[in-house]
Amino acid sequence: MLNEFEKIGKEALDALNKVANSAQLEEFRVKFLSRKGSVTQMLSKIGSFPAEQKKQAGALANKIKQNISKAFDEIKSNLGENAGSGGPMIDVTLPAAEIETGKAHIITQTTNELLEIFAKMGFDIAYGPEVEDEWHNFIALNIPPEHPARDTRDNFYIDDKTLLRTQTSTIQIRVMENSKPPIRVVAPGTVYRPDTVDATHMFMFHQLEALVVDEGVSMVDMKSTIAQFIEAFFGTGVKWRLRPSFFPFTEPSAEVDLLWVDKDGNGNWMEVGGCGMVDPNVFESVGIDSEKYTGWAFGFGIERLAMRKYGISDIRLLYENDVRFLRQF
Ligand code: DAH
Numbered sequence: 001m002l003n004e005f006e007k008i009g010k011e012a013l014d015a016l017n018k019v020a021n022s023a024q025l026e027e028f029r030v031k032f033l034s035r036k037g038s039v040t041q042m043l044s045k046i047g048s049f050p051a052e053q054k055k056q057a058g059a060l061a062n063k064i065k066q067n068i069s070k071a072f073d074e075i076k077s078n079l080g081e082n083a084g085s086g087g088p089m090i091d092v093t094l095p096a097a098e099i100e101t102g103k104a105h106i107i108t109q110t111t112n113e114l115l116e117i118f119a120k121m122g123f124d125i126a127y128g129p130e131v132e133d134e135w136h137n138f139i140a141l142n143i144p145p146e147h148p149a150r151d152t153r154d155n156f157y158i159d160d161k162t163l164l165r166t167q168t169s170t171i172q173i174r175v176m177e178n179s180k181p182p183i184r185v186v187a188p189g190t191v192y193r194p195d196t197v198d199a200t201h202m203f204m205f206h207q208l209e210a211l212v213v214d215e216g217v218s219m220v221d222m223k224s225t226i227a228q229f230i231e232a233f234f235g236t237g238v239k240w241r242l243r244p245s246f247f248p249f250t251e252p253s254a255e256v257d258l259l260w261v262d263k264d265g266n267g268n269w270m271e272v273g274g275c276g277m278v279d280p281n282v283f284e285s286v287g288i289d290s291e292k293y294t295g296w297a298f299g300f301g302i303e304r305l306a307m308r309k310y311g312i313s314d315i316r317l318l319y320e321n322d323v324r325f326l327r328q329f
Contacts (some may be wrong), residue, residue: 001049002060008042009064016071022079025072032068039065082318105189106329107206107318110306111188114208117232118186121225123210126187134161136170140285141249149248156192164192169299170250174279175211176286181293188302192310198269199314206302211278213288213295219252219277222296226256228276235310241269250297251274258308269307273300 012032019025032039042061049057083087104112115324128136133149143149149166171187187209195201212221217300223242230240239259247253252277257269275298280290303315310319310329 002057005057005060005064008038009068012039012064012068013071016068016075018267019075019297025076025079028093029072029311039068042123055283069272090199096195096246105124106306106320107302107311109311109329110302111206111208111264114233114302114305115186115188117229118210120232121228123184123186126171127170127201128165128173128174128187128189130165130190130192131158132163132170134163136173137163137165137167140173140282141169142279142285143248147248156182166190167191167299169210170295172211172249172297173282176213176288177275181288181295183295184212184214186210197316199316203314204319207273207299208302209297209299211295211297213278213293214224216294217294222277223300224274226298230258233305238308242275244278245274246253247274247276249279249282250274251279252276256298256300257314258304260281260308260318270304272304272308273298275299 004166011175012028014030015028019028026069029037031037034040043065043110044053046058046061085132092277093238119125138144138150148154155166158164168187168189168191171189175187176187189207190204190289191208193209195203197203210225210226222286226240226242230238241257241259242254245253253274255271256275258272260270262268275296280296282288283293283295303318306312307315
């Protein structure tokens with residue numbers, strides 16, 4: 001008899017688990033919980049047990065009844081208090097939960113914009129590895145072993161001959177090793193330097209490199225390309241200048257400064273990159289005839305270009321991943 005009770009209990013729970021709408025729930029109630037229902041009937045049988053078994057039978061039957069009632073109430077409330085016979089009620093006037101989508105980081109957006117500008121000017125795009133050897137990062141770029149730029153304190157070395165690249169100029173070498181002039185290429189990439197972090201310095205940032213090699217290429221081509229690029233990226237009216245400088249891989253060399261006017265009207269020149277005519281020693285290391293070909297190159301800091309364009313005064317804002325900042329772009 002007690003086995004019979006357990007069977008009824010199991011049958012009821014199985015049936016309850018299959019209930020998917022209020023109509024089925026009502027069907028269940030009639031079959032198991034109404035006056036003639038099998039669970040109610042089970043309780044009425046307790047009286048017919050011999051006295052010594054009554055207590056045990058009553059406890060079991062009540063436990064089964066309670067379990068089923070509890071499960072029944074739960075399903076009823078899940079289906080919705082006011083559920084009609086068609087199923088749970090859905091309030092179609094409630095505003096939908098907002099689906100948040102991600103988007104490209106401002107530096108990725110800026111990089112893509114720069115690449116588009118140069119693609120329109122006829123440049124190809126090249127990439128190179130972030131873990132570099134000393135040939136591409138230094139030697140081929142005319143930076144000899146005793147040069148201070150190779151100091152272990154100024155570079156993230158991985159071993160004696162391998163490091164995280166400090167400049168995208170490495171890609172110039174890779175391009176020239178793998179192709180013949182005429183060359184007209186831009187190369188974006190991440191670079192790493194153990195700099196002390198402040199408003200304009202990071203230990204990791206991005207550069208856009210350019211390299212043009214052909215017969216008769218001159219500094220005038222370089223200057224007019226930079227001018228066109230600055231106008232395309234910032235619009236007209238942005239002041240910039242070339243300031244004589246030194247890089248081992250270019251001769252002559254210059255730095256590019258942009259005029260930054262703050263909200264009080266004070267102007268400051270901000271360095272955004274370096275450029276120059278490719279040094280004949282560099283051509284020699286990649287086997288390009290420096291008697292026949294000339295070339296120019298530049299490397300711009302992408303963060304600084306973005307900061308100037310969008311009026312961001314601190315580079316650290318770019319990498320704090322504060323969505324209130326990131327959402328603005
Ligand atoms: N690689 C230099 C740097 O990271 C920037 C640079 C200067 C790149 C002159 C060039 C160049 O291509 O011609 O500081």
